[in-house]
Amino acid sequence: EVQLVESGGGLIQPGGSLRLSCVASGFTVSSNYMSWVRQAPGKGLEWVSVIYSGGSTYYADSVKGRFTISRDNSKNTLYVQMNSLRVEDTAVYYCAGGRPAENWGQGTLVTVSS
Amino acid sequence: EIVLTQSPGTLSLSPGERATLSCRASQSVSSSYLAWYQQKPGQAPRLLIYAASRRATGIPDRVSGSGSGTDFTLTISRLEPEDFAVYYCQQYGTSPPWTFGQGTKVEIK
Numbered sequence: 001e002v003q004l005v006e007s008g009g010g011l012i013q014p015g016g017s018l019r020l021s022c023v024a025s026g027f028t029v030s031s032n033y034m035s036w037v038r039q040a041p042g043k044g045l046e047w048v049s050v051i052y053s054g055g056s057t058y059y060a061d062s063v064k065g066r067f068t069i070s071r072d073n074s075k076n077t078l079y080v081q082m083n084s085l086r087v088e089d090t091a092v093y094y095c096a097g098g099r100p101a102e103n104w105g106q107g108t109l110v111t112v113s114s
Numbered sequence: 115e116i117v118l119t120q121s122p123g124t125l126s127l128s129p130g131e132r133a134t135l136s137c138r139a140s141q142s143v144s145s146s147y148l149a150w151y152q153q154k155p156g157q158a159p160r161l162l163i164y165a166a167s168r169r170a171t172g173i174p175d176r177v178s179g180s181g182s183g184t185d186f187t188l189t190i191s192r193l194e195p196e197d198f199a200v201y202y203c204q205q206y207g208t209s210p211p212w213t214f215g216q217g218t219k220v221e222i223k
């Protein structure tokens with residue numbers, strides 16, 4: 001059974017940094033397209049970033065230069081390093097595997113507020 | 115960046131009725147790299163359709179997708195109680211960003 005479990009969310013002040021993790025089981029992170037998708041409270045889905053199996057990375061314009069997606073193959077874990085956080089980055093962050101995303105985690109809430 | 119526009123915003127229907135949801139792209143979606151997801155409150159999205167018309171694993175045949183180029187449709191032939199949810203289209207072409215539509219809510223009339 002495939003499981004993706006996110007962690008690392010929480011309350012952070014504007015301008016701060018946070019790193020989210022997504023541990024996979026029954027699924028190989030390095031062999032798949034792995035994405036981060038977020039959803040602001042009461043809003044729709046917003047694609048954030050993807051890392052290809054070959055290592056190429058892509059970002060939404062809204063996070064480019066502030067967020068960095070990466071993975072640790074030995075830990076079968078996906079990460080996103082989020083810097084210079086803004087109030088508008090407040091959302092549930094999902095990790096998702098596949099292209100398109102067939103496997104999803106349960107999400108972790110990031111709240112950016114002073 | 116490809117912009118996806120979904121319509122209508124809300125669809126009010128009764129169980130047993132047919133639901134037709136539209137997703138229009140601002141430019142052609144390459145190789146029909148178009149997916150549909152269902153999301154219920156408090157849950158992660160679930161993949162329903164990929165490649166515009168292929169059902170994902172475990173999706174019943176009352177759910178179908180069609181279209182190509184810039185116009186795509188999700189059809190649920192006979193609504194079951196578990197089908198009332200929000201539906202999103204997403205394009206996942208060869209050049210990210212992989213954008214989502216704004217969603218269509220299917221609610222009980």
